[in-house]
Amino acid sequence: MSKFEEKTIQSETVYEGKIINLQIDEVELPNGKTSKRELIKHPGAVAVIALTEEGKIVMVEQYRKALEKAIIEIPAGKLEPGEEPALTAERELEEETGYGCGKLEHLISFYTSPGFADELVHLYVAKDLYKMEDAKGPDEDEFVELLEVGLEEAKALMKEKKIYDAKTAYAIQYLELQAAAR
Structure with missing residues (x-):
C-alpha cells in the first residue's frame, strides 16, 4: 500500500x-x-513501429475527430477481449497497412494519460515486412492512407505538427536513439 x-x-x-x-x-x-x-x-492498445528493409517507417494518415484534423501515426489499435497484445499488433499491422512481419519484438508498455485513464499501450517493432496478398483492410469506419517515411522526414513531420501524438513521437525518438547508438 x-x-x-x-x-x-x-x-x-x-x-x-x-x-x-x-x-x-x-x-x-x-x-x-x-x-x-x-x-x-480502456481495454488497452498496441502500436507498431514497422520498418521496411530500406529502413523506412510505415505510417498511416487518418482523420482524428477529437482533434478535428488528420494526423500521421504509426499503426495502432485497441485490444479485443482476451486477445494477446502481440496478436493485436499483427492484426493492426495487417488491417492498417497490408503488411505482415517475420519478426515482432515488444519494446515497452506505457500508460498514455494516467491522470484520468488506464489505457496501457504495448509498443512493438516489426521487421522483415512483407505485403500480404489477401490482407484484411481497415475497419469499416476507418479510413487511412499508407506512407513510408525515413527518420529525418518523420522528424520534419513532427516539427510541422503532422505527427502530433505521443505514441508516434515516442517511436520516432526510440528510432533516433537507436540510430545514434550505431
Whole structure:
C-alpha cells in the first residue's frame, strides 16, 4: 500500500461505450478528506513501429475527430477481449497497412494519460515486412492512407505538427536513439 493511495469509497459507471467506459469514483485522500475522480476505462492498445528493409517507417494518415484534423501515426489499435497484445499488433499491422512481419519484438508498455485513464499501450517493432496478398483492410469506419517515411522526414513531420501524438513521437525518438547508438 502506497502512502499516496486513494481509497475508493464509491464508484459509478456513467457511460459504457464501444471503446471506453467512464466512471466517477469518490475517494478518500491520504489526508482523510474526500474527492471525486473522473476515470476513463480502456481495454488497452498496441502500436507498431514497422520498418521496411530500406529502413523506412510505415505510417498511416487518418482523420482524428477529437482533434478535428488528420494526423500521421504509426499503426495502432485497441485490444479485443482476451486477445494477446502481440496478436493485436499483427492484426493492426495487417488491417492498417497490408503488411505482415517475420519478426515482432515488444519494446515497452506505457500508460498514455494516467491522470484520468488506464489505457496501457504495448509498443512493438516489426521487421522483415512483407505485403500480404489477401490482407484484411481497415475497419469499416476507418479510413487511412499508407506512407513510408525515413527518420529525418518523420522528424520534419513532427516539427510541422503532422505527427502530433505521443505514441508516434515516442517511436520516432526510440528510432533516433537507436540510430545514434550505431
